[in-house]
Amino acid sequence: MMSITQVFKIFILTALSCYVILVEARGNSPVLTFADHGHVNPFTGGVAWETSNHPDVMSMEWAFIGLSDVLPLCSGGFDWTSVEDFLSAVDARGHQGILRPVIFGPGYGQENFAPSDLLVNAFVYDSSTYDNPAWNEASVQACILKFIDAFAVRYKGDQRVAYVQMGLAGLWGEHHLDGANYTAVNFPTKTFQKTMIEHFIDGFGHTPSDIQTSLSLDSAQDHGFFSSADTSLDNLRFGFFDDSLLTNNHGGINNWRQDLAPAMQLALHKQHGWGGEAYWSGCNSNGSWTTPPNDCGNGESLGDQAQRIGLNYMLGSPAFDNNNITAATLLTASQLIGYKFTATSVTRHDLSHVKVTVENTGAAFSPYKIEVCTNEGCSGDLSTLKPGDSVVLTVPATASSTQTLFFTSPRLNPSSTQKIRWSNVSADDEAATLTVDVSMSDLIFEDGFD
Known part of the structure; x- marks a missing residue:
């Protein structure tokens, strides 16, 4: 939770049409680890x-x-x-x-x-x-x-x-x-x-x-x-x-x-x-x-x-x-075949974004564009992610300390029972989501003026 001083500082800077740079200070997010889910990913x-x-x-x-x-x-x-x-x-x-x-x-x-x-x-x-x-x-x-x-x-x-x-x-x-x-x-x-x-x-x-x-x-x-x-x-x-x-x-x-x-x-x-x-x-x-x-x-x-x-x-x-x-x-x-995506880190980027580190823990590239999303929007194209490599994506988010992440692809009907699932221990396999904590206490604030 932010202190009263921090909230007041944000209000003043916004009123002056200045900007706030949010810098990560501490990584309090829980450790995110790999686990297979009990499903088969689309296209695999x-x-x-x-x-x-x-x-x-x-x-x-x-x-x-x-x-x-x-x-x-x-x-x-x-x-x-x-x-x-x-x-x-x-x-x-x-x-x-x-x-x-x-x-x-x-x-x-x-x-x-x-x-x-x-x-x-x-x-x-x-x-x-x-x-x-x-x-x-x-x-x-x-x-x-x-x-x-x-x-x-x-x-x-x-x-x-x-x-x-x-x-x-x-x-x-x-x-x-x-x-x-x-x-x-x-x-x-x-x-x-x-x-x-x-x-x-x-x-x-x-x-x-x-x-x-x-x-x-x-x-x-x-x-x-x-x-x-x-x-x-x-x-x-x-x-x-x-x-x-x-x-x-x-x-x-x-x-x-x-x-x-x-x-x-x-x-x-x-x-x-x-x-x-x-x-x-x-x-x-x-x-x-x-x-x-x-x-x-x-x-x-x-x-x-x-x-x-x-x-x-x-x-x-x-x-x-x-x-x-x-x-x-x-x-x-x-499960021996195909791409898999594991979130290894999720941290606060600013008041309206989180940074998500995704590793391809599978055997292959995804053949299709896959984005990481919250209800606020999506980011990235995981089709370029090589097995064993990671990418950091900046994803739209609310200011809430709890964020729910999911995948979307233009090659998959959103109403389909098939879902692209997170290969994470803490993922909700049935809902195909991953809920994480990105507390505001992980941020410190620095100001700057034009």
Whole structure:
């Protein structure tokens, strides 16, 4: 509590249109320490294909968007019903969706999703034949760009969407053909790959307030655009997606991921927060990625791998559907992935602001703008905060000695049941708030005149 002398001094200085400089004298605020909460932060954690299992310990669900389901004819109009149905169901469970458009994908639904007037070539995979676009045809390229542009216009501002995968090229939109020849007939040229990437990024946006688009890391192999000498996309905002996480020797020096092109892209885009999928056999299919030590028997734990590559989320289905993963193990494994924010200090700055020191105690950058708020206003952009680093933010506040802090993000609907939570011992996990004491007795007053 301020003394009568201090109150009188403030009144006189204000009346004289002078200013008061408030200087921190003592740090009486309680010690703020890290603790995991019992939730999964938005944009992070284990991801399932559409499921109603364990809704309280997931933040996202995944859907492949069949091109022909949305665009039956390249020459015709769009039908977004399948996408809307998915996003509505996901939103009702308090989750967000990850969307990847595909043209063919063995094991997924009808498996072929080429519009009926799209020129295609037969592509044989695992003794089955699929419709692969004739990528060297101008009409095919026009159809693909028509879809990408309309997709972006439709969903650019949709807060039900967490991420968009660029998809479309190759098996399951994973940017590879599993050993087949990468000719101009059966795979987009590097020139057209670049055009597709630009349309996705330009369409969905370049800022931390826009939906992040991601591309398979296979695009940094020899057949992909990022193996070329063209560096014009290197400084753009987009993420990568590793379709086979936790594989044996994933971080080894002889693994292709450590070759020049993929290693360079990892370094350039780690700040954007990566995604991936647990490799299929013996890891994804049985859910063993959730079992400690969370390494699928291959030595590097999910936590260590997440920190090394900056991993925010990992597709790990269909174990969810088979109930092989319990809510408790899923939560524990998901806590190994993604950003986390811990307040380490909160002090009074002046009568209408507090200074909040925030550390990223997670494994990755936040992919999106996140601000620290009180009911008086917000400040900062935590998407730039590197894991292990701290930032001091000056946040609007009342003169009260008790302040309640919370987070907000333009990519999250304020009415959503999902909340960005403080990783602090004293946080209120359910309300997603942190209440702190910033007593006025922590300040002394110095005056100055113009």
